[in-house]
Amino acid sequence: MPSDPDVLVVGAGVSGLTTGYRLAQQGLRVRIRAEDAPGHTNSAAAGAIWDPIYAEHPRVGVWAARSYDVFSEMHEKGFPGVRLVDGIEASRDPMITPDWARGLPGYRECEPGDLPAGFVHGWHYRAPIIDMPPYLAHLEQLVRETGSTLEYGGHLDSLTEADAPILINCSGAGAHDLVPDPEVTPIRGQLVAVRNPGMTDFFAEHTPELGEMVYLLPQGDTVLLGGSAEPGIADPAPDPAVATAIIERCGNIFAWIRDAEVVGHRGGIRPSRPKIRLEHEEADGRHVVHNYGHSGAGVSLSWGCAEDVTDIVLGLLGRERKQDRAE
Structure with a gap:
């Protein structure tokens, strides 16, 4: 893919990978940049039963329901690591x-x-239970198959160091220093x-x-x-x-x-954050869309949040959403 992405996603945990994948499915050129590869993120250590109660935001119910539906589709298609139990x-x-x-x-x-x-x-x-290591590995593979670029190992001290017209902040606990956001x-x-x-x-x-x-x-x-x-x-x-x-x-x-x-x-x-931060702001002459602060519900809300971020980005670009797929 061209070296200049439409969107740069910061973070390769479950929020970053899921959001990057949904954006790439819309035909956007996506680059994901993270300090750790998905298998070494905090997401990889999660027990990951679908349970939406440990996060605060008016749209938690919507995000959780959409994620439940996607995980159910994945289970039916045999997506690695996804089971309904x-x-x-x-x-x-x-x-x-x-x-x-x-x-x-x-x-x-x-x-x-x-x-x-x-x-x-x-x-x-009946709840989705996700075995995170194989799940993240397969999701990472799907992201790569879209032609997206994934870069691991580089450390960011500030979001201003990330160069892209649209930046998606999925930095999780790292948002405390990266944004900076003392509420995390x-x-x-x-x-x-x-x-x-x-x-x-x-x-x-x-x-x-x-x-x-x-x-x-x-x-x-x-x-x-x-x-x-x-x-x-x-x-x-x-x-x-x-x-x-x-x-x-x-x-x-x-x-x-x-x-x-x-x-x-x-x-x-x-x-942890008193309220999930999923919103758009303009900073330093570019668009930043934040998607972090999910506390103990990051996996449970991942697909719903990713689709809200995608809608924000498509709105900024004046594009209409194409049909999403679970895989």
């Missing part, structure tokens, strides 16, 4: 089932006998991977905010155990003490976990 989300406190859950495939309220000890309310539904704060999350004894359904504890919780996400031969949330910690390296606490919390509910073989650890940084 039945399971339970449950609360230790009495509550009303949230509206976002009621319309999902497989939805029904749990009977008391469906719930583990200590939980008093819950609901069944890091929250370290951690997972423990154990050998799967045959578990097929997921279990997720419903909590009003990110914190110490319990979830089990089956990923083929392994089950990912979570979770944790450590505000202010920007080092993604897993902490052995946190891993031990995760295993203990999960084992107190599902006894088989106490003897499960640990096969790996994951750590990553969630880009």
